[in-house]
Amino acid sequence: MDTKKCKKCAEEIKKEAKQCKHCGTKQGIGPCGVCGIIFGLFILFVITGGGNSTQKNITTKVDNGKNDGSYAVVCAQNEVEKSLKSPSTADFPWGIQGTPLGNDKYLVSSYVDAENSFGAEIRTYFVCNVTVIDTKSFKCQTECAF
Numbered sequence: 001m002d003t004k005k006c007k008k009c010a011e012e013i014k015k016e017a018k019q020c021k022h023c024g025t026k027q028g029i030g031p032c033g034v035c036g037i038i039f040g041l042f043i044l045f046v047i048t049g050g051g052n053s054t055q056k057n058i059t060t061k062v063d064n065g066k067n068d069g070s071y072a073v074v075c076a077q078n079e080v081e082k083s084l085k086s087p088s089t090a091d092f093p094w095g096i097q098g099t100p101l102g103n104d105k106y107l108v109s110s111y112v113d114a115e116n117s118f119g120a121e122i123r124t125y126f127v128c129n130v131t132v133i134d135t136k137s138f139k140c141q142t143e144c145a146f
């Protein structure tokens with residue numbers, strides 16, 4: 001017969017006993033019962049809580065304006081370089097920042113120094129409206145005015 005010790009008086013009692021026959025102390029849930037509850041909660045978390053936390057992460061990413069703003073700047077620079085005669089000579093100033101307009105849209109306004117078709121370095125000012133579509137692949141919808 002399997003026995004266990006009472007939590008309170010340490011007398012031997014039946015393993016499945018819910019109450020000690022010596023002192024009457026309730027034995028509560030055994031270790032396996034606790035395991036079952038934890039396992040059950042874990043399953044519940046995976047099914048319901050897990051999904052919620054994934055959604056939370058996505059929301060946090062979108063809300064991280066500074067991060068997405070820098071993506072918008074990269075997109076704007078790529079777009080500006082496309083319009084230059086010599087993209088390899090493009091020299092953007094440090095610290096360009098995108099102004100968040102909401103809904104993943106940013107206004108990027110700055111200038112670029114680059115050589116024109118005559119080999120002379122000229123400064124071109126630009127204003128780009130950037131919508132960040134995918135931050136992983138620098139995918140943006142970009143419209144620039146010079």
Ligand SMILES: [Zn+2]
Nearest residue numbers: 006009020023
């Ligand atoms: Zn007892």
